[in-house]
Amino acid sequence: MKKIKADPKGVLTGAHYLDGDHSLAEGGLAAGCRFFAGYPITPSTETAERFSERIPKVGGIFIQMEDELASIAALIGAVWGGKKAMTVTSGPGFSLMMENIGLACMMETPIVIANVQRGGPSTGLPTLTGQQDMMQAKWGSHGDYEIIALSPDSPQECFDLTIEAFNLSETYRVPTFVMTDECVGHMHEKVVIPPAEEIELVERKWYTGPKDKYLPYKPDKDMIPFMVKAGDGYRFHTTGLTRDERGYPVINAECQDVCVHHLVDKINKNADKIIKLEEQEIDNAEVIVISYGITSRVTTRAVEQARKAGIKIGTIRLITVWPFPEKRIKELAKKVKAFVVPEINCGQVVLEVERCAAGQAPAIHVPHCGGWVHDPDDIFKAIKEAAK
Amino acid sequence: MTEIQFSGFGGQGIIRLGLISGKALSLYAKKHATMTQSFGPEARGSACSSQVVVSEDRVLYPYVSMPEILVSMSQEAYDKYEPELREDGILIIDKDLVKARPARGKIRTYEIPSTRFAEELGNRITANLVMLGFFTAITQIVSPEAMKKALPGLVPGRFLDLNIKAFDKGYNYGKKTKDEEKKQK
Structure with a gap:
């Protein structure tokens, strides 16, 4: 790029x-x-x-x-x-x-x-x-x-x-x-x-080859096809229908397989490059709190309380939520007693943590239906529970 | 950490008080300060508030739960927010607009006729700046220089001088109030 x-x-x-x-x-x-x-x-x-x-x-x-x-x-x-x-x-x-x-x-x-x-x-x-x-x-x-x-x-x-x-x-x-x-x-x-x-x-990856050779959906070596600017003289077609490299509809299972796999793979196979996490005191942690956005700030207060109470606690802040840091959570699930996941909903990202932990460590959710941020005490209580 | 709440009725420039203070603290006083405002179905004329949380480190919880300092510029706002003020807190009111009950606990109350002063200066719209000057002198949480530095961009350019005048009026009155308090001790 x-x-x-x-x-x-x-x-x-x-x-x-x-x-x-x-x-x-x-x-x-x-x-x-x-x-x-x-x-x-x-x-x-x-x-x-x-x-x-x-x-x-x-x-x-x-x-x-x-x-x-x-x-x-x-x-x-x-x-x-x-x-x-x-x-x-x-x-x-x-x-x-x-x-x-x-x-x-x-x-x-x-x-x-x-x-x-x-x-x-x-x-x-x-x-x-x-x-x-x-x-x-x-x-x-x-x-x-x-x-x-x-x-x-x-x-x-x-x-x-x-x-x-x-x-x-x-x-x-x-x-x-x-x-x-x-x-x-x-x-x-x-x-x-x-x-x-x-x-x-x-910079956008612009196509610069011959005008009649442009293929809007032909993956480059890095999987990502080139783009052109409409009006610059390149003829191309693009649509919501399943399409081939030229961008023209091809309505069958074979083309669908290539097209959809590409949309999914270009992100999943590059997940390691995309994902950004902020980790703190993970190494000896017994409990890891995973949070994102405003909730991660409020969480810090609960984590300070937990440290004072002698709990070995680490934190992960998801700067990137999607794609999800699957590998990292899998790896950590083997080492910790539990994950604690506060978020202002009734259980969303916690489901991903649970999926990746795959039964190796429980994911304890700290729900909040919205309207305000968490009371840090509620997160602290969940951390204490997790550390037992 | 210090929690400050400015309150009054919509249209008085209450949110502006939070903005100017937050900016002065964050940009010109090397503190961390978040400003949030009450976002409800508030309309012009009903009680509203802005909240500033000040800290040496990053603010983790941006909402005010029990303010140390409450500024009230209307009776309705005083009635609504005063019960949340800490018992060792500071209450600052516009004395013509708020009839305060006897103070709870160790609350110290400071009064200024900010709206009247603003009218004397020629425009009651600057009552909030008179209050800001008074607040600055009483609390000494940030220097008057930092507050004034924060004004450009937050008050209309053509009224900058008038706003500074209003600020100074409130600040000097606050200093006098503080001096008298010292003498009494």
């Missing part, structure tokens, strides 16, 4: 006091996003607002769409037109996006979607936090496919991980999600934006 430096035009270098929503927008602009299409929804509206103000000033386009389904369609079009594109939403809007997220997966179109999660289901808690869309990010559209999802724990990471999301999305030609939540989205904190020359971006 060709690396380039960020365009200084989009980079608001300096120390700022920003909320997570605004930082998502700044991360996108720094990553070179020049097309935003979306439909405002609490608690993500501030991101759209900031884009609407900032993106025209750096030569980009902001469109308020008629709905979320159309927003993704617009993103797909913009990307094939050569832009980097992003949108933002929350639960109900995320549900509406699902159909075309599947289309983006099938068309191998790199788009970035931020979800500022609120409590659900349905309209649920528009103004209050949740982490209930984690499984939806992975499974929400029909059919088999893989995506990448990151989870920031601060406004600073809303900036950093949006850039990372663009880089991963371009590298693997896949929709990439920044799964934040209302608490981080509406929390103000110091955000340091580095100079443009310190921000490394992945």
